[in-house]
Amino acid sequence: MHVEEKRQLLSATEIDRTLQRLAHEIVEKSGGTADLALIGIRRRGVPLSQRLAQSIRGFAGVQVPVGTLDITLYRDDLSTVASQPVVQSTEIAFPVDGRDLVLVDDVLYTGRTVRAAMNGLFDLGRPRRIRLCVLIDRGHRELPIEASFVGRTVQTSDTEIIEVRLKEIDHEERVVLVDRVP
Amino acid sequence: MLQRFRHLLGIEPLSAEQILFLLDQSKPFQEFNRHPLKKLATLRGKTIALAFFEPSTRTRISFSTAAARLGADVMNLQAEASSLRKGESLLDTVRTLAAMKPDGLVIRHSSSGAAEFVAERLEIPVINAGDGTHEHPTQALLDALTIRDRKGRLEGCNVTILGDILHSRVARSNIHLLAKFGARITLCGPAMWIPPELECLGPGIRRVPRIEEALEDADVIIALRVQQERMHEPSLADDEYIRGYRLTPERLRARPGAIVLHPGPILRSIEIDSAVADSPQSCILEQVTNGLAVRMALLFHLVGGATPEPRDAKDISHAAD
Numbered sequence: 001m002h003v004e005e006k007r008q009l010l011s012a013t014e015i016d017r018t019l020q021r022l023a024h025e026i027v028e029k030s031g032g033t034a035d036l037a038l039i040g041i042r043r044r045g046v047p048l049s050q051r052l053a054q055s056i057r058g059f060a061g062v063q064v065p066v067g068t069l070d071i072t073l074y075r076d077d078l079s080t081v082a083s084q085p086v087v088q089s090t091e092i093a094f095p096v097d098g099r100d101l102v103l104v105d106d107v108l109y110t111g112r113t114v115r116a117a118m119n120g121l122f123d124l125g126r127p128r129r130i131r132l133c134v135l136i137d138r139g140h141r142e143l144p145i146e147a148s149f150v151g152r153t154v155q156t157s158d159t160e161i162i163e164v165r166l167k168e169i170d171h172e173e174r175v176v177l178v179d180r181v182p
Numbered sequence: 183m184l185q186r187f188r189h190l191l192g193i194e195p196l197s198a199e200q201i202l203f204l205l206d207q208s209k210p211f212q213e214f215n216r217h218p219l220k221k222l223a224t225l226r227g228k229t230i231a232l233a234f235f236e237p238s239t240r241t242r243i244s245f246s247t248a249a250a251r252l253g254a255d256v257m258n259l260q261a262e263a264s265s266l267r268k269g270e271s272l273l274d275t276v277r278t279l280a281a282m283k284p285d286g287l288v289i290r291h292s293s294s295g296a297a298e299f300v301a302e303r304l305e306i307p308v309i310n311a312g313d314g315t316h317e318h319p320t321q322a323l324l325d326a327l328t329i330r331d332r333k334g335r336l337e338g339c340n341v342t343i344l345g346d347i348l349h350s351r352v353a354r355s356n357i358h359l360l361a362k363f364g365a366r367i368t369l370c371g372p373a374m375w376i377p378p379e380l381e382c383l384g385p386g387i388r389r390v391p392r393i394e395e396a397l398e399d400a401d402v403i404i405a406l407r408v409q410q411e412r413m414h415e416p417s418l419a420d421d422e423y424i425r426g427y428r429l430t431p432e433r434l435r436a437r438p439g440a441i442v443l444h445p446g447p448i449l450r451s452i453e454i455d456s457a458v459a460d461s462p463q464s465c466i467l468e469q470v471t472n473g474l475a476v477r478m479a480l481l482f483h484l485v486g487g488a489t490p491e492p493r494d495a496k497d498i499s500h501a502a503d
């Protein structure tokens with residue numbers, strides 16, 4: 001089985017424009033930037049959260065704190081995998097108590113990653129609020145979880161895969177829909 | 183691709199890459215242990231059997247705390263309170279524990295090779311928490327983590343190991359580990375405790391009889407406990423050891439940048455002066471903190487994951503031969 005690219009969903013310019021809009025939405029819906037902090041979920045949520053923060057600094061003149069969350073230890077499928085995944089660091093250098101947190105990830109799919117991320121955050125304290133921002137919502141939820149900020153909603157079949165390729169990680173900048181071909 | 187391993191029986195059989203993997207994987211757990219809420223559900227439903235056939239305080243508490251923080255349950259066997267007293271064999275005891283279906287076994291025993299002996303006969307991952315004078319791999323890993331945190335590297339570090347090296351499984355595991363990374367190792371202590379064959383454990387190992395010379399270029403000093411309980415031959419008088427090898431502020435003065443490690447329990451009256459043990463150069467408590475992270479990483483990788491299908495009956499009977 002291999003994967004085959006079906007179509008491009010977002011170009012580099014569209015990714016940038018989408019993130020600019022999401023950054024504005026986050027600040028607007030938060031009524032400002034007080035207590036606001038962004039938490040990028042490893043891996044691709046990390047550069048996305050940094051770009052959102054940079055964008056907010058650009059138009060609001062405020063540096064919003066940004067943290068990085070690794071959800072490996074909170075995954076619900078660990079007892080089903082033969083070899084344990086590699087644990088990465090969580091880097092959140094500010095107290096989360098009372099914070100208005102926005103989790104950032106590239107794709108929202110089953111919702112299980114977000115469930116794990118929330119558990120991870122609760123181990124660090126008691127945030128006032130947690131919302132979710134994703135670049136792509138592709139549906140097929142398995143848990144009652146929705147995003148507050150969505151870049152693009154895409155209808156997909158469950159054999160299809162959304163690949164978000166970011167220059168910081170993939171040395172390429174676009175979002176593509178690929179399909180598994182037998 | 184990294185070769186994953188099923189047991190941790192010693193440092194000697196591991197590659198430098200496997201050791202680095204474990205050290206790197208300990209980092210997120212170091213950070214986790216600074217969280218206000220130190221409880222994961224990662225190993226929920228798993229049980230870790232701790233079989234300590236020798237007295238132990240810090241290692242046993244460290245493993246049971248590591249298991250608890252990962253959400254695993256612990257079965258605790260302590261030699262003093264067990265049927266070993268009644269004459270049960272090692273194998274019968276661990277088989278009895280295994281019959282309660284733990285997902286991993288941590289074992290400490292006074293016989294060198296006990297962990298390997300058990301690992302060959304059980305279906306579950308086995309972690310050596312010290313076997314005789316052979317190895318104590320988790321101690322070497324936590325020492326390496328401490329050295330790497332403080333010195334930034336293991337490669338090219340000058341490490342002096344001080345004291346009763348002959349009886350020390352900590353020293354043996356440390357020598358194996360450090361030699362794999364090209365550290366320069368100096369062994370110093372009374373001649374009868376520094377057998378010449380130790381130099382053959384790896385490249386870059388030398389024996390130096392005088393402590394002043396052994397500390398001359400040391401970046402790291404590992405002081406060992408004088409292990410009266412393992413000595414069957416006539417041993418050295420305490421005051422003789424103190425005169426020749428006690429780590430004192432005067433002796434340490436030549437190396438203000440060196441760090442001091444000790445596997446504990448420390449004997450302030452013999453191998454290490456209080457002023458050294460409590461100085462900023464001492465990493466003794468940091469070692470304890472790091473030990474927890476190392477053991478969490480180890481339990482996560484060895485005991486976590488899908489429970490393997492039992493081998494068929496033929497294999498089991500073969501393994502028990």
